[in-house]
Amino acid sequence: MRRMTRREVLGSGLGGFMAIPWLFRPNAWAEPDDLTDQRRKQEMNGETNPDARTEQTGVTDAEIVLGVSAAFSGPSRGLGIELYRGANAYFEHVNRAGGIQGRKVVLKTYDDGYQPNPAVTNTMTLVQQDQVFALFGYVGTPTVTRVLPMLKKFQGKNAYLFFPFTGAQPQREPPYGDFAFNLRASYRQETAGLVDNFVSIGNKRIAVFYQADAYGRSGWAGVRLAMSRYGLQIAGEATYRRGAKFSGSMRRQVEILKQSNPSAVICIGSYAACAAFLRDAVDLGLEVPIANLSFVGSENLLKLITEGRDDSRRYTNLLVNSQVVPSYEDTSIPAVKQYREMMDRYDPQPPSHVLKEDYTSFSYSFVSLEGFLNAKLMVEILRRLGDQPDRNKLEDAVFTISDFDIGIDERVSFGPDRRQGLQQVYYTVVESGRFVTLKSWEGRFAS
């Protein structure tokens, strides 16, 4: 037998010492109940490889469990909360009406605070420990881009991500596009639309204010690509760190952009930072159209910029936000009418177990309408799986969605080469303290 060196002896001793607390934790030697149950079921079916058997995962006779990791805390919590509320309004409606084939749709929810590492940990928990049927309603590009490799790793389990609240490209393209399904239009489509419209009214010097991460870069790349089609380049750029608060200053960023003498600014950020930028831009005399993408959370931004101000029109006059769902004010749209009815009837609340800070919900918002539409399509997909929902058949079920009327002015289709349901981008401006559909770019912004 080989003699251990002094270092090996010390190392083993230290390792053993550090393992003591783990050994004495409660249930250290027990397997999680759901894991044990799962394995028992697999053994009854004569299966030994856990990856080989994925049907029944996340499904019982009473429930279909979907896993959510989103921002329920921090400066962007409004996005996670509103998306959840909108989705829950529809799930509540379905559950009260008897569910899907008698099964209620249940959301297993975790908070990631819009930070990548918690999002990865939550996903691991949802897939491995909670064994949810599918992942649903994630929020953010920096979070989702980090989660995608994990979905590829779990491809044997067919763990798909449905309708994340991000328009970034990574979940729309190889190598990870096969593991996610998107409903909303992409940032590329949003930024291209904004650039096209600005250029059409003669605003060709477009600067970009963006979040210094994958989300910001995705939007920046979209603007760059759209401008290159006109032979233009981004006039100037300034960044901010993810998690910036409205109380923080964006004056330095405004000064940087002012040096490039822009005729319009496109912001790729979340509501707290973008509201701070808008405030400081107007205060420092950068009076050019300022556009935001749908991710910003329009109502949260508007609330921050107008709250306690008598001259709020000064701050919102040149504001234009792109949206990926129609205006929730337009009740002539069947899905909007249904959304408003269900939001009023069920008044969905944020998940209390992950809520750490106070939050005042909006009656209606673009984000919750998007969540509502996400849930509506998710329910349709689950229905198409029949009375024995099977994760292995999920992708095929999604591909049966063709020319599906979700209740808005655009029909939804999916296919092996089409993993994004909607393509349309809408533009909104503030009128009488609320966002309404922009009728004319020329009339609103042409100088």
Add this chain to the structure above:
Amino acid sequence: MKIQKLFQKTLVGIFFLFAVISLSTSALCIYTVDTHLSAEYESNSRGIAKTIADSSVDILLNRDLSALQSLIDQFIEIQGISYIYITSEHGEFLAHTFVPGIPTEIAQSDHSSRATVERNLPGMGDFVEVSSPILAGVAGAVHIGMDTGLIALKIQRAVGQQVYLISSIFIIGVFSAIWLVRLAAKPIDSVIAYAARLARERNKDSSDDTLLARDDEVGQLARLFLYFSMVMDFDKARGTPPGENT
């Protein structure tokens, strides 16, 4: 605490000795830590830059730039790395980690150079920047800036700890020396007092049994003083000058 005059010079000597030790070891420490850390940082930066460059090829050619940004965002979490930027073969910035914007010094610099550059960016600090080509340079380059302020901080910490240790040893040494000096000086004081008493009270019984019983140099000195005193008394009685009877 009164320091004996005899040992004051010794204490001054000790103080200077400690000061020389402290200064020389600090200088050596600064040199060693600076040299090693700078070399290690540069080597690590080069390794990281190469890793990013190798990983970027596929992303640059096949994927969206957000994937590239996501990649560099993971590396920026490593201690010491202050900024990362990726430029195209034409020098265009494709992804970076600067907030609130790309510093003018970097925006205007030559991105084709692969040499290590020392940069001083106003408001940001001092940096060592290394580069690594992507696809032999035809797809651009990755640039990584390491904060030399962190090296200075580590040096400061190391020197601070060293000075703290030496100062502690010095203070303990000084107090120990004073205590030892006092311990050594006490019997001498007794002998001096005894000699003075002998001179003053020659006709009385001035013997100090405790002192005379000591078998060290102090005892011998005391006995010698007593002997001289007795000899002087004897000579005086005979009327001869002291010492001539021997």
